[in-house]
Amino acid sequence: MVPAVNPPTTSHHVAVIGAGAAGLVAARELRREGHSVVVFERGNQIGGVWAYTPNVEPDPLSIDPTRPVIHSSLYSSLRTIIPRECMGFTDFPFLTRLENRSRDPRRHSSHSEVLAYLRDFAREFKIEEMIRFETEIVRVEQAGENPKKWRVKSRNFGDISDEIYDAVVVCNGHYTEPRHALIPGIDTWPGKQIHSHNYRVPEQVKDQVVVVIGSSVSGVDISRDIANVTKEVHISSRSTKPETYEKLPGYDNLWLHSNIETVREDGSVVFKNGKTVYADTIMHCTGYKYYFPFLDTKGEVTVEDNRVGPLYKHVFPPALSPGLSFIGLPWQVIPFPMFELQSKWVAAVLTGRVSLPSLEEMMEDTKMFYSKLEASCIPKRYTHLMAELDSQFVYDNWLADQCDYPRIEKWREQMFYKVFKRIQSQSSTYKDDWDDDHLIAEAYEDFVKFPSNYPSSLIEREYTS
Numbered sequence: 071m072v073p074a075v076n077p078p079t080t081s082h083h084v085a086v087i088g089a090g091a092a093g094l095v096a097a098r099e100l101r102r103e104g105h106s107v108v109v110f111e112r113g114n115q116i117g118g119v120w121a122y123t124p125n126v127e128p129d130p131l132s133i134d135p136t137r138p139v140i141h142s143s144l145y146s147s148l149r150t151i152i153p154r155e156c157m158g159f160t161d162f163p164f165l166t167r168l169e170n171r172s173r174d175p176r177r178h179s180s181h182s183e184v185l186a187y188l189r190d191f192a193r194e195f196k197i198e199e200m201i202r203f204e205t206e207i208v209r210v211e212q213a214g215e216n217p218k219k220w221r222v223k224s225r226n227f228g229d230i231s232d233e234i235y236d237a238v239v240v241c242n243g244h245y246t247e248p249r250h251a252l253i254p255g256i257d258t259w260p261g262k263q264i265h266s267h268n269y270r271v272p273e274q275v276k277d278q279v280v281v282v283i284g285s286s287v288s289g290v291d292i293s294r295d296i297a298n299v300t301k302e303v304h305i306s307s308r309s310t311k312p313e314t315y316e317k318l319p320g321y322d323n324l325w326l327h328s329n330i331e332t333v334r335e336d337g338s339v340v341f342k343n344g345k346t347v348y349a350d351t352i353m354h355c356t357g358y359k360y361y362f363p364f365l366d367t368k369g370e371v372t373v374e375d376n377r378v379g380p381l382y383k384h385v386f387p388p389a390l391s392p393g394l395s396f397i398g399l400p401w402q403v404i405p406f407p408m409f410e411l412q413s414k415w416v417a418a419v420l421t422g423r424v425s426l427p428s429l430e431e432m433m434e435d436t437k438m439f440y441s442k443l444e445a446s447c448i449p450k451r452y453t454h455l456m457a458e459l460d461s462q463f464v465y466d467n468w469l470a471d472q473c474d475y476p477r478i479e480k481w482r483e484q485m486f487y488k489v490f491k492r493i494q495s496q497s498s499t500y501k502d503d504w505d506d507d508h509l510i511a512e513a514y515e516d517f518v519k520f521p522s523n524y525p526s527s528l529i530e531r532e533y534t535s
């Protein structure tokens with residue numbers, strides 16, 4: 071029998087932008103595949119969004135383009151939406167650590183526990199040695215003399231570096247550049263406005279009447295966070311019927327309304343349901359924009375109405391592949407395992423172990439995807455939203471198949487469905503009250519495959535009993 075001959079593979083010099091969860095796992099996968107990696111991180115620590123800071127930007131709406139940017143958008147009380155068993159990387163479970171009593175054992179843990187987990191991950195896989203901290207990427211473009219290479223300019227305080235890389239992997243996150251609601255009459259409305267990016271603690275709005283725009287999980291979470299110290303909280307939702315006016319359970323000062331119709335000079339806020347409130351503050355929980363101020367692709371990649379495109383499978387711009395790629399764009403997903411699978415794919419494509427289709431085929435696939443969205447009346451801004459519950463797992467499994475890696479575990483999928491249902495049916499208690507212990511037990515049976523630096527005696531067994 072003639073032995074199978076593997077195609078020749080090539081290692082590359084790769085720049086990774088950002089040392090959040092996506093950049094960390096991208097660096098690990100790229101190095102595992104044999105590439106040499108430099109991770110550029112403008113902050114002074116790893117963790118990205120999870121590196122909570124009490125500091126906020128001076129412009130509470132974050133509109134001024136010259137403002138000093140604070141990266142993290144987390145508020146002090148934030149606990150994870152996704153349960154920890156589900157949330158971790160596939161081969162480095164996000165377990166409770168018993169040896170250190172400062173760690174948070176809860177299933178939906180505090181943000182500091184997620185940061186501690188990411189630090190464990192970085193330590194275990196020696197990722198910090200690849201990172202240049204306090205080094206901001208200021209420009210990325212194809213190298214003029216050789217368009218297959220990338221010119222990467224970075225700034226470390228006053229020093230500018232100009233280097234050439236074979237590939238650039240963009241992992242700069244997408245929860246820092248706020249989107250705002252357009253509100254009729256807002257120019258003369260006398261109250262305060264703030265975007266949730268700059269919300270940290272309830273005391274910021276103590277004793278006030280607050281209108282929160284947006285009824286996403288974060289909007290509702292923040293509304294509950296402030297309801298205990300404010301006079302009233304009124305959530306304005308664009309996804310309810312115009313006549314909606316409901317008191318939300320568990321509070322006597324928290325209401326759900328339809329959209330805002332207008333705001334007026336006298337401080338009033340009029341909702342489409344006909345109700346009027348006099349508010350001190352409007353809080354925009356209206357999400358974020360994809361933003362790549364450093365990237366110059368001569369128009370090959372654009373951001374239009376929050377669609378980053380054209381991108382093959384949300385990762386590779388066909389005309390610039392495989393040298394440029396993006397990790398972490400899809401949302402309403404379990405992020406870490408998806409980052410991991412996207413990173414494995416990018417790393418394997420760069421070595422040549424896995425091939426991409428031709429430029430024409432990738433363009434065709436991307437165009438078909440966009441046509442499908444249009445035919446289903448899904449706006450451009452939802453291009454990267456994995457809205458249907460199972461679409462992220464179809465996507466994850468497609469990535470896994472490309473790399474010959476195991477598909478997403480059934481328990482993880484089911485746990486995600488379960489938490490989504492719980493958020494809808496018990497939005498104020500879902501983080502502490504659950505009915506999927508059998509899935510937790512299944513997860514822990516899988517986790518013993520990855521002992522890593524977690525001696526079994528230190529694993530919190532509470533959930534498996």
Ligand code: FAD
Pocket residue numbers: 087088089090091092093110111112113116117118119120141143144145149150151152157205206207208241242243244245288364397398404405406
């Ligand atoms: P980030 O964590 O944002 O990291 C990007 C990094 O890039 C940052 O460190 C930044 O400093 C760096 N950077 C940016 N620009 C540059 C530049 N020009 N040069 C150099 N460095 C740069 N996910 C969950 O799994 N579970 C949850 O419960 C959950 N809750 C969330 C709640 C909120 C309020 C928010 C905002 C997000 C939540 N997420 C949650 C999603 C979270 O964003 C992802 O889990 C994940 O951490 C994103 O990682 P990232 O690496 O893509 O981006």
